Structure formats: C-alpha cells, structure tokens
Amino acid sequence: MDDLQFRREVYADPKSATPEVVAAKKSDPAKLKFAQEVEALDKKITSALSVPVPDDLCQKLILRQSLASHQQLKRKKRLRIALAASITIAIGLTVNQLQFSHAYSSVGDYAIAHANHEAKYFSNNDEARVSLAALNKKMASFNGSFSQSLGDLMMAEFCRFDGMKSLHLVFRGKSSPVNIFVVPQSEHLSYRNTFNNKDYNGIVNSTQQSHVIVVGDKTEPLNQWQIKLQNSVRWST
Structure with a gap:
C-alpha cells in the first residue's frame, strides 16, 4: 500500500x-x-465530545432565552418611549410655533381672538382680585403705570400677543367683562383705531412704545374706557 x-x-x-x-x-x-x-x-x-450534559441545562437555556427576550422588550420599550418623547416634543414645537407665529395681520383680529378665548373663564360677577399696586408691578415691564384704578380688575396676567410678551387685563364691564391689552409695537401687525365683529367692538390707543387695546361687547361704552385710560396711564421713556 x-x-x-x-x-x-x-x-x-x-x-x-x-x-x-x-x-x-x-x-x-x-x-x-x-x-x-x-x-x-x-x-x-x-x-x-463526550462532556456530560448538566442536569439543569434545559432550565439554564430557558432562563437565558427569557433574559434575552426581556432585554429585547426593554430595548423596544425604551425605543417606544424615546419615539413618544420625540413626537411630544415635535407637537409641542409645532403648537409653540403656531401660538407665537403671526397668525393674524392686525391687532384687532388678535385682540378679538384673545377675548373669545378668555370669555369662558370669566364672568362679570367674578371677584375683583388685582390691586392697583399689583397691576403697576406688571405695567413696569412696559414702562407704564396707572395713577388710579379704572374699575374692578379681575385679572392681570402676561400673555403672548403675536409672539410678544404683553399684558392682558380683564375688568368688570357694564354687562360682560372688558378686555384691555398692553402690547408692544410690532411691524408685523397693522392696526386701526377701531375694529369690530358681530360680538365685540374695539378701540386702539397707540404710543411710541405700545398699543393699548380695549375690547368689549356691543353694549359697552368703549369711549368712556378710552378716556379713563388716557387720564390714568403714565408712560416713561
């Protein structure tokens, strides 16, 4: 061989x-x-090849498989949470952009939209909760102050008006709340001295720094509010 x-x-x-x-x-x-x-x-x-098989090998393999499956589920859960968070952030950014974008072309449109939005939160019977001192503390942000109260003030809060920090006041009116807005001048918003729709009338007083906008229902004597504003608000440069 x-x-x-x-x-x-x-x-x-x-x-x-x-x-x-x-x-x-x-x-x-x-x-x-x-x-x-x-x-x-x-x-x-x-x-x-003749190594003996441990008695608990089957249980160990099942446990390992279970742990691997659990880890996979955890990774999927984290992925879903991250995806949900991303969607939430995207929605928040979209809402934020919509809220602060130039949705209206005039101060009148914006003021009426605000008044409509706040109408469900206030009634003419609400308690006057804001003092003149508290009002003037907020007015300081706009270099202005009230020398006297215009009436029963139910709310004085900062808001967003065309994306700008503004001041929203709600007074007790003749038959329904009167909304007054102190809004910085903006090149994006046009304005007329008066405006209206089927529910509201509005007037605008303008200075070099701000618009002061009054919105009330059809029965409200806005000219009287305009006179009180002119006599009560002082502006500093």
Missing part, C-alpha cells in the same frame, strides 16, 4: 484493521507512527 492510500485509509478510520493497513504498519515504522498519532487525535476529539 503506497503512502497516499495509507493516509486516506487511516484518516477515514483511525482504527482501521484491514489486512493492507495492518501490513503497512508492520512493514513501515513511519506509517505506524502516523497511524498512532491520528488515532490519538481521534481519541481526544471523542473525549471532548
């Missing part, structure tokens, strides 16, 4: 006991040594 054939036979079956293989081993020490080395390697491989 030649060397190549012998090696093929031994590789195929390290324990081969065919007459040809046995005869080759006896006649050639090199072939015998090669056969012994291959058989020894085969025993090592068999030994490595």
